[in-house]
Amino acid sequence: MPKIIGAMSLAAVLFCASGAVAGDAAAGDARYHETCHACHGPAGKGASSYPKISGNPIEYTREKLMAYRAGERFGPNSALMIMMAKPLSDEEIENLAVYLKDAKYEP
């Protein structure tokens, strides 16, 4: 048993050291409903002048959110997104990217 625990700990250390964060769709869903859905609508379908943000590759959403968080502007509502992305952690961004990839709106 100690050997197994040791192997698991080693794997966890190696995982963290690599910088990779596995996205959690359920956590992304919860985070999305805290703030994002008010503008982008349920399941990222888009609403009014706010674009659809679901169905994109994980890499795309991750890059965009990280860029907004860094203060980069692209698009007419950049100021809003920069503000909204500022408090996001790497983990939250990853969770959101995973959730939004397959999110679908069902009224």
Next chain:
Amino acid sequence: MKLSTYRSLAVSAASVLLMGVAAASAQGMNVPVIKATPVLEGLESPWDMSVHADGTMFFTEKCKGLSMRSPDGTVTNIYGMKGSEGYSDAGEDLFCEGQAGMMGVASDRDFDQNRRLYVASTSDKYHGDGCKSNFERCDGNIVMRLTLSEDMMSVVDRTDIVTDIQYKPFESDQPFGGPGAHNGGRVRIGPGGYLWITGGDRHSGICPQSPELLCGKVVRVDTDGNAHPDNNPPAGFDKRIYTYGHRNVQGIDFRPSDGKAFTAEHGPWHSDEITALVNGGNAGWDPQQNTAGRGECPDQYCGYEPEQMDGMDPAVRAAYMPMSDPRFDDLMPPTWNNNGWSQGTSSAAFLKGDNWGIYEGRLATGVLGIGFGGTPIGQRIDMISITDDGLAINAITRMPLGFSKRFRGLVMAPDNSLYVATDEGEIYQVTATPMQ
């Protein structure tokens, strides 16, 4: 009135509400059962509706056009915008951008005889030499009078009765800074059959207090687009103006008991407002730079200042850039200011009919939900009891729908049900029936 006073009023109102509910239960008062049923789903940004006695409903979709839902549920696409597909006809000058597009719709009070609808839309037909920057005049919003064919499946005549409501053509250095911002766009038929059109300031500092420009105004005209003869704006103002000094009005309706007009207006990260309109009155919004103690502002618009890109206490922002500036002698003070918050009050309709029980006569107000800077998102429909003088509220009750969405358009139907459009793409019929 200071914000702290407003908050006290709100707390008092809530207390009154709680006592009222208890009393209603004890005395068997008529609290109706309220139920929402979707009548259309899968739409693209439905914005406004006009419902007739036989159940026919005309509705707009912001980037698609005007359609009709027949009583049997069939949908006919009547008049589209440039690029729209599947419509009987289209206006090649009509377009959508950001918050702007095809917006308000209202039916003539003699529709059964003349088959006329009034529709607000963004158009490039009257740009002329303007619209080359955000700092010059850009007449990009119009109101069309559409006459339908006898079978109501198509448009046989289009007459543009108002062609000079300003539009924002380019991005600016503001939050929500895209083109088409603050575009107003609600259209309603008021007492006497006159047409009321609500406007926004299109992120221009000079619009709301300008005597000539129609941006940031509420306009009252006849069905040919001429000024109502009793409009009483200040000397030198365009006679079509009923009230001025507005930020972005997307809700208007007329109190059944006296016909008085009330508006619902978006606030600038503080102070959404319900306002009782006074003929010729000033709503008190003046986002010009170098005005009222403010200096220069980004793109000459102080509307989100100070520190427009950061959240802050709404009361602090309100003190610097008030929604209803008391320095104006002709100020129309707000009836209600959403406890000092901005969450996006988009549309409003008075609840008519005794089927609404204790809520009859209240102003149903749709809130889109905007949660910046720590403000609760607050998507809901409020039912607001307004005092007889229109200057305060008695109570607010949240409409018990069982769901929250971006409630964009509210209008009463002749059968005393409420129709509600959501940005998510649905139109609901909300009914109220006595509990007994």
